[in-house]
Amino acid sequence: xxxxxxxxxxxxxxxxxxxxxxxxxxxxxxxxxxxxxxxxxxxxxxxxxxxxxxxxxxxxxxxxxxxxxxxxxxxxxxxxxxxxxxxxxxxxxxxxxxxxxxxxxxxxxxxxxxxxxxxxxxxxxxxxxxxxxxxxxxxxxxxxxxxxxxxxxxxxxxxxxxxxxxxxxxxxxxxxxxxxxxxxxxxxxxxxxxxxxxxxxxxxxxxxxxxxxxxxxxxxxxxxxxxxxxxxxxxxxxxxxxxxxxxxxxxxxxxxxxxxxxxxxxxxxxxxxxxxxxxxxxxxxxxxxxxxxxxxxxxxxxxxxxxxxxxxxxxxxxxxxxxxxxxxxxxxxxxxxxxxxxxxxxxxxxxxxxxxxxxx
Amino acid sequence: xxxxxxxxxxxxxxxxxxxxxxxxxxxxxxxxxxxxxxxxxxxxxxxxxxxxxxxxxxxxxxxxxxxxxxxxxxxxxxxx
Numbered sequence: 073x074x075x076x077x078x079x080x081x082x083x084x085x086x087x088x089x090x091x092x093x094x095x096x097x098x099x100x101x102x103x104x105x106x107x108x109x110x111x112x113x114x115x116x117x118x119x120x121x122x123x124x125x126x127x128x129x130x131x132x133x134x135x136x137x138x139x140x141x142x143x144x145x146x147x148x149x150x151x152x153x154x155x156x157x158x159x160x161x162x163x164x165x166x167x168x169x170x171x172x173x174x175x176x177x178x179x180x181x182x183x184x185x186x187x188x189x190x191x192x193x194x195x196x197x198x199x200x201x202x203x204x205x206x207x208x209x210x211x212x213x214x215x216x217x218x219x220x221x222x223x224x225x226x227x228x229x230x231x232x233x234x235x236x237x238x239x240x241x242x243x244x245x246x247x248x249x250x251x252x253x254x255x256x257x258x259x260x261x262x263x264x265x266x267x268x269x270x271x272x273x274x275x276x277x278x279x280x281x282x283x284x285x286x287x288x289x290x291x292x293x294x295x296x297x298x299x300x301x302x303x304x305x306x307x308x309x310x311x312x313x314x315x316x317x318x319x320x321x322x323x324x325x326x327x328x329x330x331x332x333x334x335x336x337x338x339x340x341x342x343x344x345x346x347x348x349x350x351x352x353x354x355x356x357x358x359x360x361x362x363x364x365x366x367x368x369x370x371x372x373x374x375x376x377x378x379x380x381x382x383x384x385x386x387x388x389x390x391x392x393x394x395x396x397x398x399x400x401x402x403x404x405x406x407x408x409x410x411x412x413x414x415x416x417x418x419x420x421x422x423x424x425x426x427x428x429x430x431x432x
Numbered sequence: 433x434x435x436x437x438x439x440x441x442x443x444x445x446x447x448x449x450x451x452x453x454x455x456x457x458x459x460x461x462x463x464x465x466x467x468x469x470x471x472x473x474x475x476x477x478x479x480x481x482x483x484x485x486x487x488x489x490x491x492x493x494x495x496x497x498x499x500x501x502x503x504x505x506x507x508x509x510x511x512x
Contacts, residue, residue, distance in 0.1 A: 172481065203441075
């Protein structure tokens with residue numbers, strides 16, 4: 073016979089379960105309803121844009137103005153809706169990954185496996201370049217190899233959910249997948265290379281003397297309600313910040329849709345020009361912009377005949393290598409190591425650029 | 433008297449967290465001091481790998497995000 077105390081405990085567990093179940097079901101129902109509504113609206117966007125431009129405004133699809141207006145009215149809500157969905161989803165996924173958690177995984181792996189894992193984790197672990205220094209110290213002082221840490225630091229900004237959504241929305245899944253795949257490859261190989269160069273002595277000595285404190289990692293304990301809350305917070309923070317760039321980007325796209333001659337860029341940035349890839353990287357590395365800000369430029373370049381590899385290289389060098397981040401990292405890295413980091417990543421981007429110009 | 437510290441390199445998010453925290457503490461009628469900690473070694477010693485972070489009386493209560501004033505009020509009132 074169970075003791076009264078045991079019974080009380082069982083009842084408590086039972087109560088807890090009951091209290092939890094409706095909550096989880098409730099949030100699941102909300103998400104399902106939200107996604108269904110999203111899908112219904114999303115499917116109406118194209119007919120609506122046609123109706124708005126060609127019936128309501130009586131523009132002709134054959135004219136420059138007509139196609140530009142239709143493009144704008146269709147693409148703006150489409151990309152914003154994609155952004156909303158993906159940023160929300162990524163926000164929820166990221167609530168499962170904290171830097172502490174990622175570090176714990178990476179500290180226990182061999183180097184080559186570590187480079188692959190670190191690049192993948194770099195995509196899902198929340199990261200902002202302003203936290204690059206504490207994250208770097210936290211990783212290297214707890215046994216994550218230097219090259220593995222770099223794989224993470226390269227992948228995290230390079231493969232960015234906003235960039236992926238915009239690439240998917242405006243150029244299709246193939247361009248988005250190529251971007252993510254080659255970005256990951258660069259992070260893996262560049263990190264591995266930095267590891268092989270044995271550059272630990274070019275880390276500022278105080279880094280290894282710093283004692284990393286323990287802090288609570290409560291990511292596993294979050295309830296679904298809290299995770300959804302985090303997803304919504306991500307939407308508020310990210311979509312709230314980038315929407316003007318997105319609209320600007322689509323407006324640029326609409327503006328050149330019919331007006332600027334096709335193949336305008338082909339001479340300068342087309343496949344034929346061998347120097348176009350290094351030139352794109354040379355311009356791109358010192359430039360710094362968020363992913364959303366660079367898409368208008370990419371849109372304009374691609375549509376006017378620039379080669380895909382050249383544009384990829386340009387985009388990666390703007391997003392993946394940022395001047396402010398290298399300045400921030402200078403606090404923990406000697407110039408030699410910074411140079412190696414920028415050099416190896418730049419080389420990777422160049423190779424990707426040439427490769428795609430040859431293949432596609 | 434609570435000691436509130438905002439850990440971070442001084443980026444925009446740190447300023448937002450500091451503003452929201454101060455507003456939340458004031459609205460709760462708390463007695464508090466607030467300071468910003470930008471020294472990297474101090475941040476790392478606190479165990480924070482993603483900034484900004486909120487430290488109350490030496491304990492990390494929040495890191496890596498900027499909640500709104502309402503949520504910060506719940507976080508802070510749980511501690512009183």
